[in-house]
Amino acid sequence: MSARTRAARGWIAAVASVAVLTLAACSSPTSSSTPSATTGKPGGSLVIGVTSDPDTLFPWKATQFQAVHLLENIYGTLTEFDKNLNVVPGLATSWDTSADGKTLTLHLRTGVKFDDGTAFDSASVKSSLDAIKNEATAAVARSSLSAVTSVDSTDASTVVLHLTAPDAALPANLATVNMAMLPAGATETALNTTPDGTGPYKLESRKPSQSITLAANTAYWGDAPTLASIEFRVIPDESSIVSALQSGNVQMAVFDDPLVAKTAEGPNVTVTKTPQLSYHVLQLNARRGALTDVNVRLAMQCAIDRQQVLDTAALGEGEVTGPITSPAYKSDPKARPCPTRDLAKAKEYLAKAGKSAGVTIDTIVSQGEYATSVNEAQNLAAQLAEVGITLKLEVLESGAYVDRWIAGDFDAAVALNGGRPDPDGMYGRYFTSTGNLNKVAGYSSPELDALFAEGKATADPAARKAIYTKISDDLENNAAWIWLFTSYTYTATATSVRGYTPMANGSLQSLRSTTVG
Amino acid sequence: MVRQLLHHSVVRRGTQMVVTLFGVAVFVFIMLRAIPGNQITAGLGTEAAALTPAQRAALESYYGLDKPLLTQFFGWLGNVCTGNLGVSSRSQQSVLDMTMHSLPVTIELAILSIVLGLVIGVPLGMLSASKPESPRDAIGQTVGLAGLSIPAFLLATALLSVLAQVWGYNPNGRVFAPITQDVLLNLQQMMLPAFVLGFGIAAPIMRTTRTAVLDVRSEDFVRTARAKGVPVRRLYVRHILGNALVPIVTMTGLQFGYLLGGAVVVEQVFSIPGIGRQVLLGIQQKEYAVVQSTVLVIAVAFVLVNLLTDVLYRVIDPRVRAS
Numbered sequence: 001m002s003a004r005t006r007a008a009r010g011w012i013a014a015v016a017s018v019a020v021l022t023l024a025a026c027s028s029p030t031s032s033s034t035p036s037a038t039t040g041k042p043g044g045s046l047v048i049g050v051t052s053d054p055d056t057l058f059p060w061k062a063t064q065f066q067a068v069h070l071l072e073n074i075y076g077t078l079t080e081f082d083k084n085l086n087v088v089p090g091l092a093t094s095w096d097t098s099a100d101g102k103t104l105t106l107h108l109r110t111g112v113k114f115d116d117g118t119a120f121d122s123a124s125v126k127s128s129l130d131a132i133k134n135e136a137t138a139a140v141a142r143s144s145l146s147a148v149t150s151v152d153s154t155d156a157s158t159v160v161l162h163l164t165a166p167d168a169a170l171p172a173n174l175a176t177v178n179m180a181m182l183p184a185g186a187t188e189t190a191l192n193t194t195p196d197g198t199g200p201y202k203l204e205s206r207k208p209s210q211s212i213t214l215a216a217n218t219a220y221w222g223d224a225p226t227l228a229s230i231e232f233r234v235i236p237d238e239s240s241i242v243s244a245l246q247s248g249n250v251q252m253a254v255f256d257d258p259l260v261a262k263t264a265e266g267p268n269v270t271v272t273k274t275p276q277l278s279y280h281v282l283q284l285n286a287r288r289g290a291l292t293d294v295n296v297r298l299a300m301q302c303a304i305d306r307q308q309v310l311d312t313a314a315l316g317e318g319e320v321t322g323p324i325t326s327p328a329y330k331s332d333p334k335a336r337p338c339p340t341r342d343l344a345k346a347k348e349y350l351a352k353a354g355k356s357a358g359v360t361i362d363t364i365v366s367q368g369e370y371a372t373s374v375n376e377a378q379n380l381a382a383q384l385a386e387v388g389i390t391l392k393l394e395v396l397e398s399g400a401y402v403d404r405w406i407a408g409d410f411d412a413a414v415a416l417n418g419g420r421p422d423p424d425g426m427y428g429r430y431f432t433s434t435g436n437l438n439k440v441a442g443y444s445s446p447e448l449d450a451l452f453a454e455g456k457a458t459a460d461p462a463a464r465k466a467i468y469t470k471i472s473d474d475l476e477n478n479a480a481w482i483w484l485f486t487s488y489t490y491t492a493t494a495t496s497v498r499g500y501t502p503m504a505n506g507s508l509q510s511l512r513s514t515t516v517g
Numbered sequence: 518m519v520r521q522l523l524h525h526s527v528v529r530r531g532t533q534m535v536v537t538l539f540g541v542a543v544f545v546f547i548m549l550r551a552i553p554g555n556q557i558t559a560g561l562g563t564e565a566a567a568l569t570p571a572q573r574a575a576l577e578s579y580y581g582l583d584k585p586l587l588t589q590f591f592g593w594l595g596n597v598c599t600g601n602l603g604v605s606s607r608s609q610q611s612v613l614d615m616t617m618h619s620l621p622v623t624i625e626l627a628i629l630s631i632v633l634g635l636v637i638g639v640p641l642g643m644l645s646a647s648k649p650e651s652p653r654d655a656i657g658q659t660v661g662l663a664g665l666s667i668p669a670f671l672l673a674t675a676l677l678s679v680l681a682q683v684w685g686y687n688p689n690g691r692v693f694a695p696i697t698q699d700v701l702l703n704l705q706q707m708m709l710p711a712f713v714l715g716f717g718i719a720a721p722i723m724r725t726t727r728t729a730v731l732d733v734r735s736e737d738f739v740r741t742a743r744a745k746g747v748p749v750r751r752l753y754v755r756h757i758l759g760n761a762l763v764p765i766v767t768m769t770g771l772q773f774g775y776l777l778g779g780a781v782v783v784e785q786v787f788s789i790p791g792i793g794r795q796v797l798l799g800i801q802q803k804e805y806a807v808v809q810s811t812v813l814v815i816a817v818a819f820v821l822v823n824l825l826t827d828v829l830y831r832v833i834d835p836r837v838r839a840s
Contacts, residue, residue, distance in 0.1 A: 049690075055560055055607050055802060063564045135571035138579070140564055142572065193609045208608035208615070209798060210790055211692050233692060236785045236794065239674050240689065243681035249690025266682075399554030399803070406558065406566040417563075429567065436567040 043226030044516035046497065048508075049241035049250035050232050053209050057195050058188045059180035060132060060139035068177055069508045070232060073214060074115075075180035075197035076221075078106060078125065079171050083501050083510065085326060085421040087171045091120060091181055091198065091221075092159075101166025101457060108157040112221045114183045115195070115202045122153030127184035129161070141178035143429060143436050144170070147456075166457040168464060169424035176420075200225035200512040210234050225512045226499070242492075245269050251494040251516055254506075257371050258317040261490030268495055273317075273488040274502040277325045277419025277426075280309075280318075280372070282363075282380055282482040284412050285442030291361065291411055295353035296389075297479035300361075302338035303346035303387045304380060310485045313375035318487040323427065323472045325419045325486050327504065329465055333483075336476040346387045358388030363412040365393055366401035370416050376484070377414045408439040419486075421505060423468040428452050431471075431480065443480040534820050541816040545809050546590050549800075556580045556606070559803040580606065593809060602814075603806025605799075612810045615795055618695070620814065623791035625696060626714070626784075627776035629707055631769060633715025634722050637664075639765065641719065642726025643753060649731065657723060664720030673713045673786040680709075689787045710787040714780055718772045725768045729761035736760075762833050770826030777818040 054067035059075050062068050080090040092106040112120040129151045132139040147167040152160045161170070173179065183196055190196075195203045200222065201214035212232045216225040233250055235241045238257065242264045244250045255261045265271050282300075290296045306320040322331025338345055350356055361384075365377040374395055381391040391412065396404065404410055420426040430441035432452045438444055448471065455467040475481070491502045500514040557576045558565045568576070577583040584592070593603065602612035637660075645657030681687040688705035696703040733739065734757055742756050781793035792811060799807035830837045 052798075053608065061560070063561050135569055136575045138568065138572040138575045140561065140567070142569070143567060189609070192606075206608075207692065208605075208610050209794065210788075235690070235788045237674075237788075240677055240786055240788060243677045243687050244690030246678075247681040247685045247687035247690050249687055263678075397553070399552060399558065402558045402563055402565070403553045405563050415563075436569070440563075440566050 043228060043514070044496075045229040045231070046227050046252060046511070046514065046516045047231045047233050047250045049235045049244050049253040051234070051236055051238060051241070053234050054212070057192045057203075059177045059182070059191075059197075060137060060141065061188075062177060063140055065506065066232070069506060070212065070214075071180065071195070071197075072177045072199070072507055072509055073201045073230070073511055074195045074199045074203060075177055075182075076112070076120075076199050077175050077177065077179055077181065078108075079175040080509070081172075081175050081421055081503070081505065081507070083503055085328065085504060087175060087421075090175065091125075092174075095171060097166070097459060101168075101459070102163045104161040104163065104167075104170060106159045106161070108159065109221055110157050112198050113219050114198055115217065116183065118183050120181060120183075120198050121156045122159045123156075124181055124184050125159045126151045126153045128179075128181050129159075131182075132179065139178065141173070141176060144173035144176075144179070144425065165453075166459075168456055168459045169422045169428070172420075172422035173425050201227075201230060204229060220512075223513070226515050227511060230511060239263065245492055245494065248494065251497050252500070253492050254502075254508075255490045255492065256487070258315055258488070258490065261492065264490075264492040269492050270495060271490050271492045272502055273490050275319060275504060276486055276489055276506065277421065277504050278416060279321055279323075279325050279419055279486050280314075280376060280414075280416050280484040282412055282484065283410075283415050283417075283440075283442070284479065284481050285408065285410060286478075286480065287442050288411050289361075290353070290355060290359040291442075293353045293355075294478055295349045296355060296359055297482075298337060299346040299349035299353070299355075299387060300384060300389060301336065301346075301476075301479040301482055302342045302349060303389065304383050304482060304484075305341035306333070306484050308341075308383065309376055309379045312379045313372040314485070314487055318485040321483055321486045323475050323481075323483050324423045324468060325504075326421045326423065326426070328421070328461070329423045329468045331469070331472040331476075331483075335473060337479075341383075343387055350387060350389075356388070358390060360390040360392055361411045363391045363393050363414060364401055364404050364410040365395045365414045366398050367395050369398040369401065372487075373414055373416070380414070405440060408442065419505075423471070424452065424455055427471065427475075428456070431475065441480070443478070445474075445478070448474055530824070534824075537820060538813065538816055542594060542809065542813055543590075545812045546593075546805075549803070549805050549808055550586065554803055555582055556803045556805070557582070559801065589805075593806060597810060597813065602810035605804055605807050607798075607802055607804060612807050615807070616792070616811060616814050619790055619792045619795045620818075622693075622695065622789060623777060623793065625703075626707060626711060626780070626789060626791060627773055629711035630714035630718060630776055630780075631773050633711055634718030634772065635769065637715060638719035638722030639726050639758075642723040643730055643758065645723070645727045646730035646734070647753070657727070661720045661723040664716050664718075664723070667716075669713050669717055669780070670782045670786060672716065673710070673783050676709055676713065677786060689789075693788060693790050706787070706789070710780070710783045710789055713783055714776065718776075721768055721772065722765065725764050726761065729764045730757055733757050733760045759833075763830060766826060766829050766833060770822055770829070774819045774822045777822065778815045 050066050052066055054070050055064045056062050056067055059071045062071055076091045078090050078092040079087050082088045091109050091112060093109050095104060095106045097104055108122060114120060129145065131137050132142055133145050147163045147165055148161050149164055150162045154160055181198065186196055200217055200220045202217045204213045204215040206212045211234060214230045216228055235244055238255060238260045241253045242260060245253060245264055246266060261271050284291050284297055286292060286297065310316055310318050310320060320333045322333045322336060324331040363377065366373050377393050381393055384391055405413055429435040429437045431444055431448050432438065433444040433449055451467055451471045455464055458464050458467060489506060493500060496516050498515050501510040596603065604611050605615060641657045641660055645654040648654060688702060693706060694702040739756060742752055781797050784791045784794045792815060796808055796811050799811060
């Protein structure tokens with residue numbers, strides 16, 4: 001053996017030993033390695049695995065799931081929802097409506113401060129509501145304030161909203177983070193880097209596309225938030241989040257896909273499923289082609305077995321639904337024409353429409369927006385084909401789908417639409433003739449306009465429920481759309497996480513009373 | 518005369534590079550605007566349907582979409598020339614800053630993957646070529662075939678879940694640690710993605726090595742060397758591999774260039790904040806400045822790697838040097 005070869009062998013042996021020692025050293029610190037998880041503060045520190053960063057930190061423009069639910073923990077709203085989605089006091093401790101319903105007086109909580117130390121008062125409410133109403137702000141909740149003509153602050157803790165007509169849905173509409181209260185003079189650019197809210201947590205640090213950490217807001221007006229900190233850690237791939245849960249690197253995650261949720265279940269991880277307000281639907285455009293005839297729409301209504309769509313497209317993980325999904329106003333899916341599939345009746349309706357030879361419906365379907373869309377579309381097409389209705393499916397990339405949806409450029413659209421706790425907020429914008437989404441909804445009628453107006457003018461919960469049941473029946477009897485099912489979200493938590501209650505609107509607000517450890 | 522010629526070729530090469538990069542810039546600019554949707558619909562989704570015309574106009578002005586396309590293009594290009602790559606409205610970070618963080622991560626991953634690819638691929642290729650059609654060749658070929666045919670996402674997900682589930686070992690579940698902050702954690706986080714990518718790269722390197730070695734082996738000078746009694750190991754390493762290096766370097770350079778573009782799938786699975794993820798997020802959010810500038814940076818990297826490969830030819834191959 002030459003000296004050179006010996007030297008080379010020696011080197012290889014040295015490198016190999018270093019590698020082995022390094023690996024041995026590396027493999028010991030695993031689950032306990034997250035420094036923030038072991039700080040030992042009262043409620044502990046929670047790490048939540050999320051697939052993406054929030055796309056904005058400006059609450060008035062946030063619509064993305066991650067952004068909305070992160071910001072709910074940083075910002076405060078005048079009203080809030082409790083875990084059953086009832087409207088409860090937030091930054092307003094109480095509110096009264098005048099006898100004619102045209103004035104809403106809000107009594108504000110005193111002693112509340114924004115994160116930067118400035119006081120929250122009627123001036124911040126007035127400036128926030130005025131800015132949301134201003135079109136130049138491009139706030140997404142602007143239409144919820146369409147009835148509000150002016151906002152007056154009578155004293156530091158009282159605000160009066162003057163309305164063109166009574167609006168019973170207004171208190172519920174004020175509870176979304178898109179109506180968050182911001183300090184007067186705050187700009188979008190500044191808030192996008194330094195949020196300034198009144199919520200239970202405040203921004204501590206951010207590593208774009210990697211993680212966002214919130215710390216407890218010790219000056220919070222309500223019960224002191226229990227967690228010392230919450231880190232939203234970005235792990236783009238859902239199955240990698242599952243791995244991170246199993247190895248203990250993250251303690252919580254929310255999934256939409258039942259298959260992924262199933263893989264997360266294990267000795268140290270519990271998965272809870274929660275029915276959602278959002279609903280899967282076949283939107284019909286009653287202003288185009290054959291669908292202008294109510295009989296064609298009813299034929300489709302009767303030819304579809306919703307349970308079959310749910311079973312084939314979403315593994316049966318969900319519930320067949322009518323239009324209204326919020327627990328307090330829930331529609332009864334059995335109340336619709338043809339509550340079970342009735343092909344004879346469907347053919348009868350088609351004959352009545354003079355379309356016994358069949359019709360073709362151009363249907364847009366998004367690919368990639370949510371997991372079940374294409375499967376739903378294929379099952380619907382197969383079922384409708386049995387009565388001679390051809391769904392011509394156009395599967396589109398999500399950007400192209402959104403463009404077509406916004407333009408109302410479709411006969412039918414397979415969609416997953418967001419729901420809201422208040423039925424006026426949920427459907428008023430779609431099915432009233434002046435609603436800002438009516439072009440997309442493709443259907444309105446004088447009867448519905450009158451019913452929605454009546455619902456807004458009625459404050460008594462029982463009377464409101466009766467009105468929205470009529471609206472729900474009207475929508476189903478005219479087959480405005482074909483409502484299919486609601487699905488679940490799956491909250492996976494490590495066994496060390498306690499006190500977390502998932503909500504039907506997806507809100508993470510119960511993080512303020514959650515503990516880890 | 519020689520200096521003049523060199524000068525000429527450098528100028529020609531430089532012009533080619535500038536034209537290529539300009540072409541890339543134009544192409545990406547047009548493609549981004551040709552695909553449906555814009556930053557407004559990417560952010561708001563179907564909620565964008567509820568915007569009033571005045572709200573939409575306010576948003577278009579906020580995102581700079583109201584300017585004519587030519588103004589948008591040359592405004593951006595002008596800024597790029599002064600080192601301003603734009604700002605991501607999503608994270609409020611400058612694209613330059615984002616790239617300064619993501620590019621080193623991608624370069625590190627690319628280097629580690631290439632090293633692993635070479636360490637697996639070249640010996641395997643030589644082993645196969647040492648006795649074609651033999652069992653050892655079959656083993657080499659099988660490993661090569663596996664590298665080519667096992668999709669990276671499958672290998673990546675399988676490795677990650679098995680290690681996490683069985684041993685609770687998952688360094689990638691922690692926040693990414695740059696090599697400058699925590700070398701040990703960084704190497705642990707890079708180990709699996711580099712292996713997955715390296716395994717995929719090993720296959721073409723193995724095949725190229727095998728073919729090149731077989732080609733060189735049949736040449737006259739090898740026979741002469743063998744006849745002169747050069748030891749087998751020296752014959753293979755010094756004479757055969759040395760002469761087979763050119764195609765291997767070409768293949769490695771190409772693979773390295775691709776890796777600099779970011780290995781999107783592997784970066785996603787292992788939560789590596791590399792340049793591939795930066796482009797992907799930019800495309801998803803329709804952040805034009807992010808995508809345009811990042812793709813340009815990737816193109817520059819690709820062009821430089823090509824240049825480097827050419828320079829390496831000259832070092833390795835005296836014939837190229839002479840010509």
